[in-house]
Amino acid sequence: MRFVGARQETAAVSMAAGFAWSAGRPAVCTVTHGPGLSNALTGLRSAVRDRLAVVLIVGDIRAEPGWSAQRVDHGQMLGWTEAAVLDCADPAGLAAAVADAFGRAGATRAPVVLNIRAELLAAPAVPQRPADPAPERAPVPEPDDGAVQRAAAALRAARRPLVLAGRGALWAGAGPALRELAERSGALLATTLPAKGLFRGDPFDLGVCGGYSTAVTRDLVAESDLALVVGAGLGGYTTDRDTLLAASRVVHCDLAPRPDARVAVPGDAAATVDRLLAAVRGGEPRRRTGEVAARIATAGDFADGTDAGGLDPRLVLRAVDRALPADRQVVTDVGHFTTFPSQLVGAGAGRYLPALGFAAVGLSVATGIGAALGRAGPTLVVVGTAAR
Numbered sequence: 001m002r003f004v005g006a007r008q009e010t011a012a013v014s015m016a017a018g019f020a021w022s023a024g025r026p027a028v029c030t031v032t033h034g035p036g037l038s039n040a041l042t043g044l045r046s047a048v049r050d051r052l053a054v055v056l057i058v059g060d061i062r063a064e065p066g067w068s069a070q071r072v073d074h075g076q077m078l079g080w081t082e083a084a085v086l087d088c089a090d091p092a093g094l095a096a097a098v099a100d101a102f103g104r105a106g107a108t109r110a111p112v113v114l115n116i117r118a119e120l121l122a123a124p125a126v127p128q129r130p131a132d133p134a135p136e137r138a139p140v141p142e143p144d145d146g147a148v149q150r151a152a153a154a155l156r157a158a159r160r161p162l163v164l165a166g167r168g169a170l171w172a173g174a175g176p177a178l179r180e181l182a183e184r185s186g187a188l189l190a191t192t193l194p195a196k197g198l199f200r201g202d203p204f205d206l207g208v209c210g211g212y213s214t215a216v217t218r219d220l221v222a223e224s225d226l227a228l229v230v231g232a233g234l235g236g237y238t239t240d241r242d243t244l245l246a247a248s249r250v251v252h253c254d255l256a257p258r259p260d261a262r263v264a265v266p267g268d269a270a271a272t273v274d275r276l277l278a279a280v281r282g283g284e285p286r287r288r289t290g291e292v293a294a295r296i297a298t299a300g301d302f303a304d305g306t307d308a309g310g311l312d313p314r315l316v317l318r319a320v321d322r323a324l325p326a327d328r329q330v331v332t333d334v335g336h337f338t339t340f341p342s343q344l345v346g347a348g349a350g351r352y353l354p355a356l357g358f359a360a361v362g363l364s365v366a367t368g369i370g371a372a373l374g375r376a377g378p379t380l381v382v383v384g385t386a387a388r
Helices: 009-023 035-049 074-081 091-108 145-157 167-172 175-185 215-223 269-279 290-297 313-323 336-344 364-374
Strands: 027-031 054-060 084-088 112-117 161-165 188-191 205-208 226-230 250-254 263-266 329-332 352-354 379-382
Touching: 009 027, 009 035, 009 054, 009 352, 009 364, 027 035, 035 054, 035 074, 054 091, 074 084, 074 112, 084 091, 091 112, 145 226, 145 250, 145 263, 145 269, 161 175, 167 175, 167 269, 175 188, 175 269, 188 215, 205 215, 205 336, 215 290, 226 269, 250 269, 313 336, 329 336, 329 364, 336 379, 364 379
Parallel strands: 027 054, 054 112, 084 112, 161 188, 161 226, 188 205, 226 250, 250 263, 329 352, 329 379
Antiparallel strands: none
């Protein structure tokens, strides 16, 4: 096992989160009890929101006397983060607890805290009991045929359709099928910010939909008379606080679709898209015209704002985007500047991580270090600075 040191506890969690994202498997970090754990909470909450499989191992000194300065109830401290917590007090169950923590993190794509009683360190070594079988990911329901047919009918009837994919579509590997469905139905393509890059290179890809959209994307999304949304939660960031994508125009395919959608299709993203493909045979180009493609191609245009005070950051990011090889991965921080890389820096499917889960400024550098350790290829970390 390779050990990578961190200077601060939230940085340790963020490094593990970046590794879990890029490597596609759980990563482990460890901090000390009490104030060590409290220092880790911001990174932990961010990993919960970003759905990253981190195992955080921490010692628990609850058996220490009450005057011990670092003694604190870890369960109460961890509650608001919504991370799963496993408590280990049995010397014979330590190995099983570790296996359980890794299994749960992988199955749920979420952090797990393994809280180990500190007195186990002084206890005699004992034989370990066998670990329980690793938990499997919860089965996803098959989409309802009736709902799929209603969704297909709405897509066929639309004159200005949009296909919007989220992280669920990315995880399900539904990108290629969604491209084909959009081509058949004459729809434009867009993604949520976490799924950025899923349709990279397609001339009808609008990029990110929501608060980080370009003006061209916002206009084309607003002009849509139907949005087929697959594997996205439709939160306020994607709908820009409900100023985009009115529910009456949405066909929502998700494990938990919005009940007020025009058509709600609960179920697995890949299975839903495959069934839609069987029901949508193709027809008019609709929005897929040279005029629309030319309009999309101008989405990243801007007037250079370079002046005596410094370079226009958009100009710099465009140059960096052109200089980096195609297999780059990108990690961005949070701030007003986040709009710029969201619009101007590309990455392939699953290679763009906005470290924005808890909207905590400053996590991207540590997250990027972990990401660079988890996957070969160049890693770009984009951070902001104070306004001048």
